[in-house]
Structure formats: structure tokens, C-alpha cells
Amino acid sequence: MKRGYENYHGNSRGHHSGPPPPGFKKYRRDDVDPVNPTPSKVLHIRNLTQETTEADLLSALSHFGNVAYTTLMANGHMALAEFATMDQARACIAYSKNHQIMVRNHPVLINYSTSEKIQRSGLESEDPSRVIVLTITNVTYPISVDTLKEVRKTLN
Known part of the structure; x- marks a missing residue:
């Protein structure tokens, strides 16, 4: 009698259609070793x-550099x-090998x-844009295009 994987797939080649039945776990077939992954800019804490x-x-x-996300x-x-x-x-990884990070x-x-x-x-997934959207409320002083240009200069 066939059991487990062979019972579900019909043979040991893994050909099937549809989702696996309850109780079967997915596993990754890539070459990434979760214990010693290849170096990347992303750290798992x-x-x-x-x-x-x-x-x-x-x-x-942030002691180790600019944390982007x-x-x-x-x-x-x-x-x-x-x-x-x-x-x-x-x-960061090198430091953590010999020191405890808290x-x-x-x-x-x-x-x-x-x-x-x-x-x-959300918005963070979109490519950056050079468009600045301003909402000005409670205007106390007159605002002209020249004023906005001065504000823009400080952003560069």
C-alpha cells in the first residue's frame, strides 16, 4: 500500500495537480542554507x-551604518x-560574533x-519620485513661487 508522498502523487516523480492535502508541508528546494545563509544587506534578528x-x-x-529599512x-x-x-x-555581523548586541x-x-x-x-514600495506635494494651511505670510523655490533649495 502506498503512503504519504507516493499516495498523494501516484509516483515518486512528484507530478500532481491541485493543492496538496491537509497535513503536507511545503519545503523549499533552493540551495539557501538557513543556518549559514549567504551574506546580504538584510539581517535576521x-x-x-x-x-x-x-x-x-x-x-x-545604527552604530554600524545607515539602516535603510x-x-x-x-x-x-x-x-x-x-x-x-x-x-x-x-x-554588524562581525561585531555580533564577539559581542552581545542589545x-x-x-x-x-x-x-x-x-x-x-x-x-x-504601500507607498514605500514605489520608485522614488522628484515630485513634492505641499499642503499649506493657516497662511500667516504671503507665499509666492519664489518662497517655494527657497524651500525647495533647502531640500536638496
Whole structure:
């Protein structure tokens, strides 16, 4: 009698149609080793407290360079942090090999992520634009095009 995988697929070649039945787990077939992933700008941070915020991560990790993006995972005990450069991510990993990195006075575990970039959501996922949208309320002084040009100069 066939059981498990062969019972579902009909043979050991893995040809089937439709979704797997309940109880079957998906697994990745790529060559990424989750224990020792290849270096990337994205770091996986574990052992966070439930109260950890993205600001806490920025505070702890900004010593190593510009943290371009962070996201807390749904379970609240893990996060991803993306550095602007590989060198900054490497510096953080190298430091964490011999020193304890603390977030909210709690030791965390840091490793390279299997992700090369953190998926952005909403407006952050769009390509940057050179368009500036201004909403001016409670105007006390007259505003002219020249005034707006002066404001724009300070943004460059």
C-alpha cells in the first residue's frame, strides 16, 4: 500500500495537480542554507521582546551604518533590518560574533537573512519620485513661487 508522498502523487516523480492535502508541508528546494545563509544587506534578528519597536532596532543597529529599512515580524520576537550597504551589514555581523548586541536591554541573535531585500509595502514600495506635494494651511505670510523655490533649495 502506498503512503504519504507516493499516495498523494501516484509516483515518486512528484507530478500532481491541485493543492496538496491537509497535513503536507511545503519545503523549499533552493540551495539557501538557513543556518549559514549567504551574506546580504538584510539581517535576521531573533530573540526580541514583545515590546520591541522599529525605533529600538534603529537605535541598536545604527552604530554600524545607515539602516535603510526595518520590519517586525508578526510573532513579535523576530525582525528584519536592511542596511544601506553590504559593508555595514558585515560590520554588524562581525561585531555580533564577539559581542552581545542589545535591543531594549535584551540580548538578541543576529544572522544574515535569506532575503536579499525587504519587501516594502504601500507607498514605500514605489520608485522614488522628484515630485513634492505641499499642503499649506493657516497662511500667516504671503507665499509666492519664489518662497517655494527657497524651500525647495533647502531640500536638496
